[in-house]
Amino acid sequence: MMQTHLLLPESDVNAVQIAAGLIKQGEVVGMPTETVYGLAANALDGRAVAKIFHAKGRPQDNPLIVHIADATQLNTLCPAVPPQAARLAEAFWPGPLTLIVPKAACIPEEVCCGLDTVGVRLPAHPLARALIRAAGVPLAAPSANLSGRPSTTTAAHVLRDMDGRIAAVLDGGPCGVGVESTVVTLAQDRPRLLRPGGVTLEQLQGVLGTVELDRALYEKIGDEARVSAPGMKYRHYAPKAPVTVVRGQPQAAAAYIKAHAAPGDGVLCFDEYRDCFSACVVACFGAQADLAAQARAVFDCLRAFDDTAVRQIWAQCPPNDGLGLAVANRIQKAAGFRTVDV
Structure with missing residues (x-):
């Protein structure tokens, strides 16, 4: 080796x-x-x-x-x-x-x-x-x-x-x-x-x-497609546990995750909602308005879940404005575009 x-x-x-x-x-x-x-x-x-x-x-x-x-x-x-x-x-x-x-x-x-x-x-x-x-x-x-x-x-x-x-x-x-x-x-x-x-x-x-x-x-493309850039076709950025993205106003998304997450699930959330998921394994990737912080932390947080026993992960997601488009794209790719809109 x-x-x-x-x-x-x-x-x-x-x-x-x-x-x-x-x-x-x-x-x-x-x-x-x-x-x-x-x-x-x-x-x-x-x-x-x-x-x-x-x-x-x-x-x-x-x-x-x-x-x-x-x-x-x-x-x-x-x-x-x-x-x-x-x-x-x-x-x-x-x-x-x-x-x-x-x-x-x-x-x-x-x-x-x-x-x-x-x-x-x-x-x-x-x-x-x-x-x-x-x-x-x-x-x-x-x-x-x-x-x-x-x-x-x-x-x-x-x-x-x-x-x-x-x-x-x-x-x-x-x-x-x-x-x-x-x-x-x-x-x-x-x-x-x-x-x-x-x-x-x-x-x-x-x-x-x-x-x-x-x-x-915005969507998973077929296995038969020819792509000219990395990150377009195959599952990318994914931790071991499956990810579900909850899109919408942050407060509504947090409420949905809180209602549907099982004890011990992982939650990727904005800093403001850190204390909303007491029964879950929580990773915060920045304040909801701080897109640069989210970009720096999103992969670190997804990787951190691999050191836990979580069986599934719920994720908040920024809107598709500015750098938020890149952050949202990575989270949705990690989820295989498994999303819930609230």
């Missing part, structure tokens, strides 16, 4: 270089970003990328996102950058935005899963960009969790899922955003939001005007 090393840049000035050396050897390294931790490998080496799929247990038709250290690198990965992609990159890079663009011939099939497009992102986390520069290649990096499980926002989370499966984890501290990047495709007739994230729909509309919404944001 492979030994997974924890690399601590705060105490080891060579940590980034060690991680980069492992990537140059074709290995996979846990990498911090501002969104969630990723499993990073040389995006131009199909054999290295295949190790990501093996470590995660990831379906082979679920494409990866390529991370770059400088916006100019987009030109090497895309033969003709769409003007709208250039405008979004100028507005939001470095940051939590992935652009789906036509791919260059240098992108191996293992990254794009047979598609003629590739997702590209310039992360804001300084360690991520330092690692990409030190490795000398763009890095393919999906979230650093076992496939289908809640994403990882700390190095400890990565080790819990990946110990013995990857070469090392570069510890960059807790992730600042907490949900994966926004994904927009510019490879169709109109810009389309495929996954909400740290760059909001409203911000995208401020740059592009009209942005279409993919149906995968």
